[in-house]
Amino acid sequence: MNNMQRRKIINGTVLVLSTAAAMIGLVMLTWILGDVAIKGASAINWDFFTQLPSPPGDEGGGLANAIVGTLLMTVVATLISVPFGVMAGTYLSEFGRQTALGSTARFVADILVSAPSIVIGVFVYLLVVKTMGNFSGWAGAIALSIIMLPVITRTTEEMLRMVPKEMRESALALGAPYWKMLVQVIYRCAMTGMITGIMLAVARVAGETAPLLFTSLNSPYWMQSMNEPMANMTVALFNYAMSPYDDWHAKAWGMAFLITMSVLVVTIITRISLHKRS
Amino acid sequence: MNQATRKLSGDTIFRALTMTFAAGVVLLFVTLIVVLWKESQLSIDAFGFGFLFSSDWNPVTEKFGAWIPIFGTLVSTFLALLFAIPLSLGIALFLTELAPAWLRTPFGTAIELLAAIPSIVYGMWGLFVLAPLMADHVQPWLGEHLGFIPLFSGPSMGIGMLTASLVLALMIIPFIASVTRDVFLMVPQNLKEAAYGLGCTTWEVARDITIPYGKKGIVGAVFLGMGRALGETMAVTFVIGNAYHLSWSLFAPGNSIASTLANEFTEADGDLYLSSLIELGLVLFLITFTVLTLAQLWLRRGMQESDR
Numbered sequence A: 001m002n003n004m005q006r007r008k009i010i011n012g013t014v015l016v017l018s019t020a021a022a023m024i025g026l027v028m029l030t031w032i033l034g035d036v037a038i039k040g041a042s043a044i045n046w047d048f049f050t051q052l053p054s055p056p057g058d059e060g061g062g063l064a065n066a067i068v069g070t071l072l073m074t075v076v077a078t079l080i081s082v083p084f085g086v087m088a089g090t091y092l093s094e095f096g097r098q099t100a101l102g103s104t105a106r107f108v109a110d111i112l113v114s115a116p117s118i119v120i121g122v123f124v125y126l127l128v129v130k131t132m133g134n135f136s137g138w139a140g141a142i143a144l145s146i147i148m149l150p151v152i153t154r155t156t157e158e159m160l161r162m163v164p165k166e167m168r169e170s171a172l173a174l175g176a177p178y179w180k181m182l183v184q185v186i187y188r189c190a191m192t193g194m195i196t197g198i199m200l201a202v203a204r205v206a207g208e209t210a211p212l213l214f215t216s217l218n219s220p221y222w223m224q225s226m227n228e229p230m231a232n233m234t235v236a237l238f239n240y241a242m243s244p245y246d247d248w249h250a251k252a253w254g255m256a257f258l259i260t261m262s263v264l265v266v267t268i269i270t271r272i273s274l275h276k277r278s
Numbered sequence B: 001m002n003q004a005t006r007k008l009s010g011d012t013i014f015r016a017l018t019m020t021f022a023a024g025v026v027l028l029f030v031t032l033i034v035v036l037w038k039e040s041q042l043s044i045d046a047f048g049f050g051f052l053f054s055s056d057w058n059p060v061t062e063k064f065g066a067w068i069p070i071f072g073t074l075v076s077t078f079l080a081l082l083f084a085i086p087l088s089l090g091i092a093l094f095l096t097e098l099a100p101a102w103l104r105t106p107f108g109t110a111i112e113l114l115a116a117i118p119s120i121v122y123g124m125w126g127l128f129v130l131a132p133l134m135a136d137h138v139q140p141w142l143g144e145h146l147g148f149i150p151l152f153s154g155p156s157m158g159i160g161m162l163t164a165s166l167v168l169a170l171m172i173i174p175f176i177a178s179v180t181r182d183v184f185l186m187v188p189q190n191l192k193e194a195a196y197g198l199g200c201t202t203w204e205v206a207r208d209i210t211i212p213y214g215k216k217g218i219v220g221a222v223f224l225g226m227g228r229a230l231g232e233t234m235a236v237t238f239v240i241g242n243a244y245h246l247s248w249s250l251f252a253p254g255n256s257i258a259s260t261l262a263n264e265f266t267e268a269d270g271d272l273y274l275s276s277l278i279e280l281g282l283v284l285f286l287i288t289f290t291v292l293t294l295a296q297l298w299l300r301r302g303m304q305e306s307d308r
Helices: A002-040 A046-050 A066-097 A099-113 A117-132 A135-162 A167-174 A180-207 A233-243 A246-277 B003-047 B065-100 B101-116 B121-144 B162-184 B191-197 B202-214 B215-231 B255-268 B271-306
Strands: none
Touching: A002 A180, A002 A233, A002 B065, A002 B101, A002 B121, A046 A066, A046 B202, A066 A099, A066 A135, A066 A180, A099 A135, A099 B003, A099 B191, A099 B215, A099 B271, A117 A135, A117 B215, A117 B271, A135 A180, A135 B003, A167 A180, A180 A246, A180 B003, A180 B215, A180 B271, A233 A246, A233 B003, A233 B121, A246 B121, A246 B162, B003 B101, B003 B271, B065 B162, B065 B202, B065 B215, B065 B255, B065 B271, B101 B162, B121 B162, B121 B255, B162 B215, B202 B215, B215 B271, B255 B271
């Protein structure tokens, strides 16, 4: 009986601790999100989306150029990494399951997925910024595309692998060459999954700061071209939060709110579409 | 050209094309290492192996050593895991064994969504909300009651190693917790039911069935979380304090490799200074590379064993 009581007490203690852990997690996370929502939403107004930043220390102004800059760089990064990643993923799933190149590329992609993004920033600085002679929107977009590439490669591979064998066999049995079977049948079957992978990669880079610090830098002006330093929300957030001005702190919260919301919305949409599929 | 060879050549071209891009991924990785290595050469020649263990960092006299940032990276990661692992396991256990069924999906999804929040948001929250709280309440209390331990001595500044580790922990908890939950869910139901049938308590089932069964996956998740924490920049840079001195106190400001790079890279004048920063980046890359490779090997071995 004594033993039984001891076991029950231990059990009870662990259950309480585990529930407490879950509650702590929940409280901290609601706290963070709540702060971002409350302090962020109050900083957002019409000017925020339409005006250029005001000079340091002056109130007012907005971050229109940073919003456009982030969108532009993300779109360019997507345009670079999607074809690259989809083709590489196709090789991994279709031709390179057992080959040395296949397993090396798979391993390398897995490492790159979790590689420190600041090191990617240093790499692109050396490769692009140093060669071109100045910080630029292109360099920022290239850095982001290097972060997206391994994510897209691996999800494409997984999604293609999930297409039922019968699909391949029936297309091949009808006399379609392998590449036509891939392009017209397998890609179509895997389309939703591949788009989900791309969206998740976009959501990931939309909040990336470290790789942009030494590539696109930041700028208080409208961009004339992608050959010059380009304003973007995350680096602006970093600079604003580190500044001594209250108005800039408020704007930093506003950007944190905007970035968090966009990332959450994209993540939720992809999640729902994945659920529908399975 | 007849039908058969045309088909063949279409396939050959497509295959060669995809192969080129796959090779491109590998090439990118090789270029990354080669470029970092080449650009670090200046610093490697100047300081040799001593770079890793020297705690000088003086741009004026051009003496650079990586020990303080390396130490800061390792300590902040270690502390973050110390906070994050028990909490994550608790959350996963709660989600799979304790929570009422209606709560499991929304709670689980919430945790997963939190893993998607950009790290800069955690960092900024740490600076504006957590750091003042630490300075005004938590650190004075710790100093008063545990101040005799050198770890909790010194002035309460809010920003510093302890706050950075806490923010880092908050950032990796959702990640480790959601992977661990998935691992727990993979434990066959009949194994657990058999144990319950023998009269085991919930904790005994977790201790003797769920955790041993999912051990491989949990360790893999911890390794991946560690990889993230080591290279995390924005969550740390805001709150670590950016100071170059070693201290026993966790309240003291410090530096990590990533935060050093974030703060100094664009301001580095002088080739040796820049080259030392690049070498620092190379060191960070090699540390995470090692951790992530171990994680991959470990997870792959786990998969092969469960295939058998």
